[in-house]
Amino acid sequence: xxxxxxxxxxxxxxxxxxxxxxxxxxxxxxxxxxxxxxxxxxxxxxxxxxxxxxxxxxxxxxxxxxxxxxxxxxxxxxxxxxxxxxxxxxxxxxxxxxxxxxxxxxxxxxxxxxxxxxxxxxxxxxxxxxxxxxxxxxxxxxxxxxxxxxxxxxxxxxxxxxxxxxxxxxxxxxxxxxxxxxxxxxxxxxxxxxxxxxxxxxxxxxxxxxxxxxxxxxxxxxxxxxxxxxxxxxxxxxxxxxxxxxxxxxxxxxxxxxxxxxxx
Ligand code: GLN
Numbered sequence: 001x002x003x004x005x006x007x008x009x010x011x012x013x014x015x016x017x018x019x020x021x022x023x024x025x026x027x028x029x030x031x032x033x034x035x036x037x038x039x040x041x042x043x044x045x046x047x048x049x050x051x052x053x054x055x056x057x058x059x060x061x062x063x064x065x066x067x068x069x070x071x072x073x074x075x076x077x078x079x080x081x082x083x084x085x086x087x088x089x090x091x092x093x094x095x096x097x098x099x100x101x102x103x104x105x106x107x108x109x110x111x112x113x114x115x116x117x118x119x120x121x122x123x124x125x126x127x128x129x130x131x132x133x134x135x136x137x138x139x140x141x142x143x144x145x146x147x148x149x150x151x152x153x154x155x156x157x158x159x160x161x162x163x164x165x166x167x168x169x170x171x172x173x174x175x176x177x178x179x180x181x182x183x184x185x186x187x188x189x190x191x192x193x194x195x196x197x198x199x200x201x202x203x204x205x206x207x208x209x210x211x212x213x214x215x216x217x218x219x220x221x222x223x224x225x226x227x228x229x230x231x232x233x234x235x236x237x238x239x240x241x242x243x244x245x246x247x248x249x250x251x252x253x254x255x256x257x258x259x260x261x262x263x264x
Contacts, residue, residue: 038235040105046077046084049104051091053179054156056204056260057110057128057225060088068260069108072127072244073227075252079243090178092158095120098228105236107228110198112160122233123226124240127253132164132219133202135195137187138212142194145169145217154183154192160223165196168219184210198223200261 041047050069052058058067065086077084087104089097094107099120112130113123136142150171155162157176165174175192177183183195184205195202199218206213227244229237247253 038233038239040082040236041102042085044083046073046080046082046106047104048073048077048084048086048106048108049089049094049097050086050107050109051094051156051179052086052088053181054091054110054198054201055208056200058108068128068256069110069225071256071259072247072253073106073108075247075256076227076240076243079246080239091156091180092178095158095228098230101230101232105229105233106240110201110225111228112223113226114160117228120231122229122231122237124229124237125244126224126226127244128225130221130223130225131199132161132221132223133197133199133215134217134219135184135187135197135202135206135210135213136193136216138214140193143216148172148194151193152191153194153196154186155196156180156183159197160221161196161198164219164221165194169194169196181205184213187213 050058050065052060052065054067056067057069058065065088070086073086074084089104091109094109094111095117097103098107110128110130111117113126117123134145134148142148145168148169150173151169152173152175153165153169154175154177155165157178162174162176165172174196175186177186180197180201183192183197186192187195188210199215202215206215227240229240244253
């Protein structure tokens with residue numbers, strides 16, 4: 001505990017100094033706002049953690065992160081005049097890591113804004129609307145969620161899809177996987193009868209690798225994704241929100257949206 005506190009203080013001292021320098025160089029285009037009043041774990045860089053197994057939001061292709069979230073966060077970083085360093089991180093570790101405010105500044109990973117998570121961290125304004133889906137193998141004969149009573153359901157550890165299955169499928173044996181992609185592999189291998197996951201990710205996996213699977217239910221949970229920020233860093237929340245709102249106003253958000261999704 002003590003060590004962490006000292007480290008945090010040291011880090012913020014260094015950061016205040018470096019932000020001062022940035023201010024003097026006049027590099028920031030929105031210096032009139034209070035939004036530059038934030039700390040960074042690595043001065044000059046927006047350090048971001050993401051579980052890069054959630055296409056089309058984030059996925060590793062030839063070792064490089066690609067996806068809607070990746071484009072959004074790179075654009076946010078550009079608008080703040082910062083380098084962006086995206087690190088692959090386990091999904092269920094993102095909120096605790098950002099809460100601790102020492103590993104990374106932001107988490108982006110198709111993360112649904114929930115009251116439970118808001119107890120631990122700040123969210124940006126919502127940047128994407130989502131829902132849940134239940135996926136089964138086409139040849140399973142399963143056409144309705146009621147047939148999944150007592151079945152094994154694959155979900156991503158710590159996700160709202162995992163919670164949904166536990167709460168809504170009677171006697172479900174929900175198996176939590178670290179990687180969302182592993183849920184589909186388990187389904188295909190017969191280790192699970194269904195996957196419970198966000199609808200856009202279900203659709204993308206079926207489209208690109210699992211054409212033998214199908215969505216039997218779309219559940220309108222009305223989830224909204226937010227970028228995760230430490231409660232110690234409200235200035236960064238303000239800066240991220242400003243960047244998101246500017247991107248929406250000038251059409252950049254729409255450009256990124258249509259790059260990854262056919263219709264809005
Ligand atoms: N949107 C879901 C959640 O926040 C799933 C996110 C994910 O698995 N990357 O729990």
